[in-house]
Each structure stands twice: as C-alpha cells, then as structure tokens.
Amino acid sequence: MTILPIRITGDPVLHSKAQEVAEISPEIKALISDMFETMEAAPGVGLAAPQIGVALRIFVYDYEYEEQRLRGVAINPQLEISEIEAGEPDMESESEGCLSIPTERFPLKRAAKGILTALDESGNTYTLEVSGWMARIFQHELDHLDGVLYADRLLEPYASELKQAIEDYGWGVPGISWLPGEDDLEP
Ligand code: ZN
Secondary structure, eight states: OOOOOEEOTTOGGGGSOOBOOSOOOHHHHHHHHHHHHHHHHTTOSEEEGGGGTOOBSEEEEEEEETTEEEEEEEEEEEEEEOOOOOSOOOTTTSEEEOTTSTTOEEEOOOOSEEEEEEEOTTSOEEEEEEEHHHHHHHHHHHHHHTTOOGGGGOOTTHHHHHHHHHHHHTOSSTTOEEOTTTSOOOO
C-alpha cells in the first residue's frame, strides 16, 4: 500500500466530472487500499479518487457515527438528500474543510439527511441512511466526483475569503499536491 499525494485546488482533475467504474478490477482494489491509507495518513474522514488524481467515481470514508465506526468505500455512488435549510451557516457546527484545500475551514449549509446507495469493494449494492455530519461527508465526497469543491458552494463573505487564501498560498493552479506524513498540512 502507498500513501499518495493529494491534489490541491486548481488541478483540473478536481474540477471535472469523474467517470463511472466499469469493473472492480484488482487495480481498482489496489487503488481503494491506497485511498484508505492516504485518508488515514492525512488524516481525513473522507477522500475521493479525483483528490489523488484519478477521475473515477469512488470515495472512501471513516467516521465515528452514532457510536459506531462507519468505514467503507462507495463505488459509483448516488446520494438522495433532504432539503437544505435556508439561512446563514453556523461557524461552530457547520464549518467544513477539504484535504484539497488544506488548513482552511469555512461554514456551509448542507442537507441534514442523506441516503447513500453505492457498490462496495465486492460489487454488492448497499444503502446507508445517515444524518448530521455523516450526511455532510457524503455530500462533500459526492461533490468531488462531480468536480465541485466546497469552495464553489460558499456564500459571501466566505467565498471571497477562501479565494483570497487560495491565492495567498499560490494555489488555484494545476500541478500542486501535498503528501500526508511528509508535508505538514492539515485542514
Ligand atoms: Zn474535499
């Protein structure tokens, strides 16, 4: 297994729609192991394949949810979400980060509930009905597969603040990545 470099915002793979996985081949299984290892090293609660430069519809997650550890892979996932509440996002409880925009966090409204349907590593379909932060993680990761970063969904003044931060880091251009365990960057 290998820890892979995580692409930083500006890399085209992060801003394009990823392709469906046609077959869960040994290569795909190896990729999934590397994604788990990379997510653990980051550390993160979710990681999507485009973040490691692979334009496929796969994400992994690992989060303590309702007193149990939800750890898994979602291949060709679909997500049904509840309506997103109107109003201002809460700084304390709704601030989101992303391994592809490390060190920054900004608040964003997400749907409170989601139903994930996906294939697992063996190709079996499973469904997970979740709420709260777990639903947020799924929305964030599914966005990655559609080329959307949470930065793209921020309202003002947060959108401008994050845009400025990205410029200040010299990000927002193709070809920049960071390596968990080597580069000291954590969201
Ligand atoms: Zn992310």
